[in-house]
Amino acid sequence: MAPNTTSEFRAGALAIAPAAIAVVPFGLLLGALAAKKGLSPLEVALMSATIFAGSAQFVAVDFWQHPAPWAFLTLTALTINLRHVMMGASLSRHLGAFSPASRSLWIFFLADEIWAMAERRAANAELTPAYYAGLAMTLYLNWVCWSTAGSLFGSAMGDPVTYGFDFAFTAIFIGLIIGFWKGPPTAVIMAASALAAIAAERFVGGAWYILIGGIAGIVVAAALSLLQLEAVGDER
Amino acid sequence: MSVEMSNLLAIVGMALATWATRLAGLGLLGLVGRNRVLESALDAVPVAVLTAVIAPSIVNGGPATTIAAAVTVIAAIRLPLLATVVIGVASVVVLRMLFA
Known part of the structure; x- marks a missing residue:
């Protein structure tokens, strides 16, 4: 292991800290909602520890009944998380420092926030396993612990929206998008993604808008590249 | 017994589905190869x-x-x-x- 493993891990943990803090009230809320649907604390812990996908878990808990419609819930998780295919493909280009066997394991932790922070790191420096571990372990432990806590005593908690915690994720993502800014082509990609996502959210419904918006953005980026408009910087 | 069978099935199903989407991204580039347009799309x-x-x-x-x-x-x-x-x-x- 490189001598700077500790500092890399710490840098990753620090980078994910805003998301790890913002995830606390949402973990409590998810646990409380799941408890209301009859899930035990052990089941909530198991769900967060093995699925580790916040948006899919919220949607699933919303649909949960007794007995659990497991085939439907599995299909729902699959559709909501299809965006991970794009995300994983993009990040797979930056895993040169990871052993091939470890990639399959580390990719398990590809929650939106961890992925976005890893992409940001990879844009400026080599993404090391220690940095990624700092990102992943910090958010993962927070999510599992706080959602389990929520199933035990989360019903006393209010709506995170009241305190602006929902906007913390919006702000984190805005900050990251600005960090990925590479001039006018970025604006064109953003416009395509935003318009497609807004239209899909309104007319298609469900959680399809992320996938549709994301695909619209990357199709436009590919088209710009084809038109030799230098869609993005060609380094790396 | 605090883990009920249908709940366990749902959790395991969702966990496998989620991990599958994450693994699929990892393997995608090995299948389709790489070129400049695809790089731009991925960027x-x-x-x-x-x-x-x-x-x-x-x-x-x-x-x-x-x-x-x-x-x-x-x-x-x-x-x-x-x-x-x-x-x-x-x-x-x-x-x-x-x-x-």
């Missing part, structure tokens, strides 16, 4: 996905959320991420009180 994934995640909530969240998003963009241009998040959350709390 756009962070901006495209993150924009798609937040755009509907910014538009549908009412004036407080929309104005706070604009404030956050300005903050993000000048400031590091943590300061941006603090300013964004503070502005949305204040604006929601004003517009309530």
Whole structure:
């Protein structure tokens, strides 16, 4: 292991800290909602520890009944998380420092926030396993612990929206998008993604808008590249 | 027994489905190969996905959320991420009180 493993891990943990803090009230809320649907604390812990996908878990808990419609819930998780295919493909280009066997394991932790922070790191420096571990372990432990806590005593908690915690994720993502800014082509990609996502959210419904918006953005980026408009910087 | 069978099936099914989407991304480039257009498309994934995640909530969240998003963009241009998040959350709390 490189001598700077500790500092890399710490840098990753620090980078994910805003998301790890913002995830606390949402973990409590998810646990409380799941408890209301009859899930035990052990089941909530198991769900967060093995699925580790916040948006899919919220949607699933919303649909949960007794007995659990497991085939439907599995299909729902699959559709909501299809965006991970794009995300994983993009990040797979930056895993040169990871052993091939470890990639399959580390990719398990590809929650939106961890992925976005890893992409940001990879844009400026080599993404090391220690940095990624700092990102992943910090958010993962927070999510599992706080959602389990929520199933035990989360019903006393209010709506995170009241305190602006929902906007913390919006702000984190805005900050990251600005960090990925590479001039006018970025604006064109953003416009395509935003318009497609807004239209899909309104007319298609469900959680399809992320996938549709994301695909619209990357199709436009590919088209710009084809038109030799230098869609993005060609380094790396 | 605090793990019920249908709940366990649902959790395991969702866990496998989620991990599968994450693994599929990892293996995708090995299948389709790489070229310049594909690289450009993949380089756009962070901006495209993150924009798609937040755009509907910014538009549908009412004036407080929309104005706070604009404030956050300005903050993000000048400031590091943590300061941006603090300013964004503070502005949305204040604006929601004003517009309530």
